[in-house]
Structures are given as C-alpha cells and as structure tokens.
Amino acid sequence: MAINDNAVLKGTGTYYTVVEDPTAQDAVLNLSDHHFDTSDDSDLEFEMAKKRIRKNTRHIFFETVVCIGLIILVGCFVWLLIFPQMELSEMARDNSDLKDEISTLRKDILDSEEDINGITDMDTIRAQALALGMQDPNANQVVTIPMPKDDNLTTVMTYDEYGVSEEAYNHAITNLEDYYIGNPS
16 A cells, blocks of 8 residues: 655645555565565575674673673672771761760769768768767867868888877877867867
8 A cells, every 4th residue: 555645736735644555466566576586586585684783682782791890890790899987987886876875973972972972961960970879079078180282202111119100299289289278178
C-alpha cells in the first residue's frame, strides 16, 4: 500500500492523501526471490554478519566488565580513604564520652569527700552536739591554737635529754603566757 501525501485538489488549494492499493499480481511481481537463492555469496555474507555480531558482542561485554571493574576499584579506594577517618571520628567520640564520664566521676568524688569530711557549719555541729546530750562549752573550755603566718621547713632538730627541742620549749612557754594573759581566771 503506497501513500502519497503531496496530492493537491485542482483549483481548491487543499491537500489530501492518496492511498494506492496494489493488486495481488503487482505484489507477487515485486517480491524479491533472494530467499530462494542458495548461492555461496549469501552464505558467506551471512557468516560474516554473524562474525561481526559476535565480535561486537564480545567487545561490548569486555567494555561492560571493564566498567564494572573500574567502579569496584574506585569504590575500594573510596572505602580505603573513608574507613580510617570513620575510625578516628569514632575514637574521638569515645574519647570525648570518657572525658565527660571522668569529669562527672570527679564531681561525684568531690561531693562524697565533702560529705565524708563532715559539716563545717558550726550551728549544725552545735545542734547535733546538743541532740547527743552534750552542752555548749563555757569560756574556760575554749582553746585557741595560734597558727603562724608563714610556714617554715626544719630539716634537723636538736633535742635535750628529755626529748624536747629548745625552740619547741620556748614556743610552748610563749603560748602559755599568751593564754594566761588573755584569759585571767
């Protein structure tokens, strides 16, 4: 069936399509008989075409395998670059968590030490002493211990026959004098 798209109606300027229907005899006359031909040339052409197809198929398969191999190789390189960085970031996060835990434990230890060392509030101590049946000390029972303003280190001390050093003896006498002068009874 042939189609003619360029037909024009005479005098009208409109286009239309002409469809031609060949007769059966025209169709038989125009048929090619190449499928009945059994010459060696057609077999040779057919074999050459098969070889070309096989060669192209092998070539395409090889290119596909090479591309997949390159993708896998690039993936391995990326993994080799990223994996150590992930390990470092995990170790840094673990280190940070441990530092936080250490600081929390230090705070807990300080709180526990404060609880163990006792209460430094004198009013609370006085209330606990009264609850235990003790009484407030009077003025004669209060002992003050003088503390020196500066520290010193004595590496060698000499003692007399009673086991008392001269400096300690003089210091004790001075402290007793100060006590009795400050607290006349």
